[in-house]
Amino acid sequence: MTINEISQKLLDAKYRSKLSFAQIGEAIGRDEIWIAALCYGQASANETEAKHVLGVLGLSLDLFPSLCQSQSKGLGPSVPTDPLIYRFYEIMQVYGYPMKAIIHEKFGDGIMSAIDFTMAIDKVEDPKGDRVKVTFDGKFLPYKKW
């Protein structure tokens, strides 16, 4: 993965600031995941949001256009090599068709939107080992017949 220059600046500034994504998000009224997506160039902010984030991280407000413009989304190789990200790819490989069958059964022919979509990541403490809970919430879009 090569992330672009502005992403690198945002992530370095965040590291130095010792702020969590959640803390940055609270400051501007957005979720931690949306903030992380913005930092990696995967979401775009409006001018107010962009300047707010830059201010919280102590960066020059002049950088705001980089956070607002249309940019190519999608990071990394088609099969991820990073083990954490690979596990989500593996879930799609192993459970993809079972999930499709279940969604078809419950909703009919269509998809879960990845655009009209939010996500949450929670830490569930457990004495046998903490658990990661990931929740996807996407609008069901039925195939249009015409």
Added chain:
Amino acid sequence: MTINEISQKLLDAKYRSKLSFAQIGEAIGRDEIWIAALCYGQASANETEAKHVLGVLGLSLDLFPSLCQSQSKGLGPSVPTDPLIYRFYEIMQVYGYPMKAIIHEKFGDGIMSAIDFTMAIDKVEDPKGDRVKVTFDGKFLPYKKW
């Protein structure tokens, strides 16, 4: 995707039976997604479970070994072409690094297990369009230092 012969038999029998995955699951005390994964050859049952599923679907109990043996997991091409499954791939492409950053921040260096793992898919009714809610629940595994 080419699914193997036993999967095709299970899915055809399920279609004829008009049973949902959830109904099959209730009959043998397992979740609908695990049942779907079993039907697609992505999970393996013990002999009792295998015979139970075959019986519910009206198939010969002699088929049980096919549901119990070790088999190669993972379906379909490295980049899925089916739109429903592609959306989960897209989430990994777009949100993968943001998710990694959040998990690293909350848990440290490690992964969410895709093995010590369960999943649920729920339908959330919404007047603006129903929503698909997918929940992943996997154990956090920290990298061992030695």
Added chain:
Amino acid sequence: MTINEISQKLLDAKYRSKLSFAQIGEAIGRDEIWIAALCYGQASANETEAKHVLGVLGLSLDLFPSLCQSQSKGLGPSVPTDPLIYRFYEIMQVYGYPMKAIIHEKFGDGIMSAIDFTMAIDKVEDPKGDRVKVTFDGKFLPYKKW
């Protein structure tokens, strides 16, 4: 491309019947492209529609479940070799980013849905050579911020 057995049956029956996709569509009240998509296993019908199409083509009505079930969508290799289909791939390669920039400018950050979507193909007669007019009509989906 290998199309599945039921698709081959539908296309062979259509050839023998000398019916156009439009004529089949008229018979059941659906557009020619949706009919073509159904024949290639890329759309799914309800039981009534399925039996109607089978009847028009003189095929056994018992085949209807194959036209109704969830199936994997997406045909052919990742880069198409057929020249007609390649041209649409080429348009995406050459005009993809310009189209993204125009859509971003007019609508903001988001996508054109390929699910809440219809398409038409028209023949425009022209003395210098007839022209193919393809119209895509898809709902704009803005990225959700949260």
Added chain:
Amino acid sequence: MTINEISQKLLDAKYRSKLSFAQIGEAIGRDEIWIAALCYGQASANETEAKHVLGVLGLSLDLFPSLCQSQSKGLGPSVPTDPLIYRFYEIMQVYGYPMKAIIHEKFGDGIMSAIDFTMAIDKVEDPKGDRVKVTFDGKFLPYKKW
């Protein structure tokens, strides 16, 4: 996607100028999409057009040769990762063979040209959500028999 240096200059200048592609196009008598294609290095201008565009964007007219020379066309990876562009790829995957069958039926064996070709993108307002209307207009080219 890595766009070349001159493209980056043109897009940055456009952002600063707050001009839309349509406004630049009006100034020189060309469509907004052709302008966008030119900015991304996917079309080539003559010297007059090139200088006109550079002038409108406040860039040095000496850059004109970069807008006129032969250059390699085609951007991005063979399967796009950007969700907006992917949807056009998905349409080709899902509807490619149905479209081929319809065009063959209406025109005979041949293709829609992607060279003798124009495109338009319109915003269709709709209370249930605005729609993107994309129109391709390409000459039909029949296979020559010899």
Added chain:
Amino acid sequence: MTINEISQKLLDAKYRSKLSFAQIGEAIGRDEIWIAALCYGQASANETEAKHVLGVLGLSLDLFPSLCQSQSKGLGPSVPTDPLIYRFYEIMQVYGYPMKAIIHEKFGDGIMSAIDFTMAIDKVEDPKGDRVKVTFDGKFLPYKKW
């Protein structure tokens, strides 16, 4: 390469008949290369031509629809392994950009059509070793500006 069943039948019949492609072509008034393309499923005939070819090769005339219908074009892997065909791929790899530069210089921005296109292969006898002469003749298509 896997060629389809009808192609195999045509090629086997041709081998048994000891007719050359040119002789088959003469019988029906078409060039040898077009005949070869038809045999490999890369061109489509009208009913008269199809029956003529089948008759010359002593095959059942009932096979004619297979020679007339729309079918997916393009054979073999994306990089050919057959040495003869690879050499044409190598020419494209080595001389592709030089050819583009020459064509751009002579014609302007555009392409040589591979559809409004004919080809000839001649044997040029030479005491130092016979030479293969391949001639491509395609219409120049300039990029449309709009």
Added chain:
Amino acid sequence: MTINEISQKLLDAKYRSKLSFAQIGEAIGRDEIWIAALCYGQASANETEAKHVLGVLGLSLDLFPSLCQSQSKGLGPSVPTDPLIYRFYEIMQVYGYPMKAIIHEKFGDGIMSAIDFTMAIDKVEDPKGDRVKVTFDGKFLPYKKW
């Protein structure tokens, strides 16, 4: 495609000089295509030829070793994205096996050399649209039996 630095210098100098490849070729007694291949780093000159070309283009003669040394040949991705170059790839995909069959029929088992090889590109004026005529002339090499 990324061409190397010396190629970029040669092509820029050619653009400034307003000389065609043919004019450069005449000056040193070589064909325009060979000159273009040399400029793209796909052919190698001897010292005299190299200095001659550099002189014609007004570049420093000290650059000559770059035009003489062994260098890796082959440009661009395995499937070209540039539409002009893609058409030659498409010809190989569509007509490759027919061409192989014709050559086998006329010459026996072997190949057309891409090394003992020359090429010409001519413009054939035509009121219905000018045509590109490409001629390949390569030695036939029969497979050696031993």
Added chain:
Amino acid sequence: MTINEISQKLLDAKYRSKLSFAQIGEAIGRDEIWIAALCYGQASANETEAKHVLGVLGLSLDLFPSLCQSQSKGLGPSVPTDPLIYRFYEIMQVYGYPMKAIIHEKFGDGIMSAIDFTMAIDKVEDPKGDRVKVTFDGKFLPYKKW
């Protein structure tokens, strides 16, 4: 393989220091392989460990954040070209399914963790040629049924 800048600094400093990975490891109480993984950016240290390693190698302690942050793991192409690394890939290709069958037989359906995992590489002297002994020690993770 392109390793990042900090990795290059660590490896160069190690070369100059003539310390082995084992000696660096002893200094900070970690195994030689973990140290090597850290140097290649494949493991992450805490601040104390990071500064300790930097000190041993005579590098600026200010570099420590680079050794602690979340970074993308996985090096090199999907099929390795380096012969030493390829042999491990080959073992997976040749012995992968046999290993899966043995592990399934001994443990049931599940995997060996590559996260809760340590490795050792030993030199076993042998008059017929020394042998490399590689030991993987990973926790067995059974697939969860739910």
Added chain:
Amino acid sequence: MTINEISQKLLDAKYRSKLSFAQIGEAIGRDEIWIAALCYGQASANETEAKHVLGVLGLSLDLFPSLCQSQSKGLGPSVPTDPLIYRFYEIMQVYGYPMKAIIHEKFGDGIMSAIDFTMAIDKVEDPKGDRVKVTFDGKFLPYKKW
């Protein structure tokens, strides 16, 4: 993965026999992993060994040539999708260069042979979860200088 017919026969017979790979190995004096490799067509036996294995599994001794002939080795796709096998691929991706550095440091420039090679898989019981211990033992082969 598609395993060949004889492998499928051996694995089915083994399943019916309820013998472990180790028990089959004991009967003929070979290790369990070599037996598993033989069953998957990745090792070749001599006639005595082949007949012995067939006899133990109750299969026809006439099948022995299939266990003795040269056959193509290597199973599955270049990046494995099966989670158990993928973990070994991941180890090569993540730890490959660190392993190379350690082996180079201990042995010099060369490789661990995957041919003059044996492997063992042991179950190490552990109250916190059993562990898989995999041991590779391969001859070190130094690069020859000449």
Added chain:
Amino acid sequence: MTINEISQKLLDAKYRSKLSFAQIGEAIGRDEIWIAALCYGQASANETEAKHVLGVLGLSLDLFPSLCQSQSKGLGPSVPTDPLIYRFYEIMQVYGYPMKAIIHEKFGDGIMSAIDFTMAIDKVEDPKGDRVKVTFDGKFLPYKKW
């Protein structure tokens, strides 16, 4: 690798006959490697040679056309998985550019033909382990300048 039906017949007959490739070659006056290439469908015989080989192997002479016709050459995946064949691929990866530099230095810009080409494989006995000696003998083909 999937070899075609006629190849499988030839190889099975050879196994039953207990003849070596060299013995078959002697019977018809051809080298063992050419015979092996013929058996794998990589070389083509004339009618006399084809019948001779079929006779020696006790197969029906009616099969001769399969050994004489033009067929697609090249076996297996683009990167071989079989360890023996991979080693030759590895030699090309590791020593390819060094070989090119040496050949360029000794012969000038050109290639070693793989068509006007023979090969031999010899066993050189050696107390430290027998050695495989492979000799390629191909005509040098200089790039034509024109």
Added chain:
Amino acid sequence: MTINEISQKLLDAKYRSKLSFAQIGEAIGRDEIWIAALCYGQASANETEAKHVLGVLGLSLDLFPSLCQSQSKGLGPSVPTDPLIYRFYEIMQVYGYPMKAIIHEKFGDGIMSAIDFTMAIDKVEDPKGDRVKVTFDGKFLPYKKW
């Protein structure tokens, strides 16, 4: 192919020195191919050899560590585009399985080592065109049974 900086320095110095690989090799008692492999970063020297080569080429002796360290081997894309190198790839594609069958017949199941390996390239003068003779000499390694 991108070769690293030190390789570029060595090759440039060699070009200026007008020394052949053989002459450099004579100076330090090594074969021309090993010298070429060293220059391309595919072999590693000891300190004495490294300094000797640097001295012969008039380069700073301080560069020696770059010639001695472990580095990733393998150059260029998985399918080579350079015609000279491609021919060796083609030999592997066309003759790979025949070679495997011959080696299996002569030696049993195993491989030719590419590590305990030397190579020679000779020019054989021939009035019909000089020939390239390439000799590989590698130790046979039988698969270990255990």
